[in-house]
Amino acid sequence: MDNRQVIGSWLSGPRAAAEDAGVDFGYRGEQLGLPEEGPGSIARPGRRMGAVVVDWALCMLIAYGLFARGDQQAMGNWALGIFFVMTVLTVGTVGCTPGKALFRLRVVAEGGGRLGAVRVLIRSVLLCVAIPALIWDRDGRGLHDRLARAVQVRI
Template identity: 70%
Template structure:
């Protein structure tokens, strides 16, 4: 193996290097029994990130409207609190936040069905901690989804 090939495998990551050696990982969501494409398949990262940005922007606007009182910025962590309430209320009841709904994503329990309120609360708390949300498994699920036994799928 020459240096160029070694650097190429390092830049493309361990999955690409393993696939070059013949390891078949299948598609994202296959281990979970989800479809490869279309409704019921794992929602792509870009769409999930865009939904998060939409929800965050809405929460900042709501926090500003509720808590600004002549100040140019909301008090303390009001936007984070609004985000927690929004996420818990919407994911815990209808399965998606407004941003997720706009972009065709739903949070479901593994095996299908609605996420219970207890797991929705756990997922929301972990999402607020940020770190669990940026640690993914090979199916593209964040640690907050893994611990809450949920998955974000296309609708």
């Protein structure tokens, strides 16, 4: 291996280097039995992040209007509480938050169907902690979804 290949593998990351060596990872969601594209496929990171931004902005707006005019710290704390309640109620009942509905996403159990109340609570708590949501598996699921055995899919 010459220096260009070594640098190229470092720049492209370990997945690309493994694929160059002949490892087949398949597509995202293949191990879960989901289609590669279209409805029911794993939601892409851009859509998921967009949905979280919309949900957080909505919660900040509600917090500002109801509780904390002028106090930024209090407004952020109230927004986090509203975000938690909104996530538990909306994902637990209809399977998506307002942001997810806007981006045409739904949270489902790994085997299909709705998440149970305990799994929704686990997922919501871990999402509010934020760090688990930033750790992704090979299918692109956050640790909060993996531990709650949930999948965000396109609808």
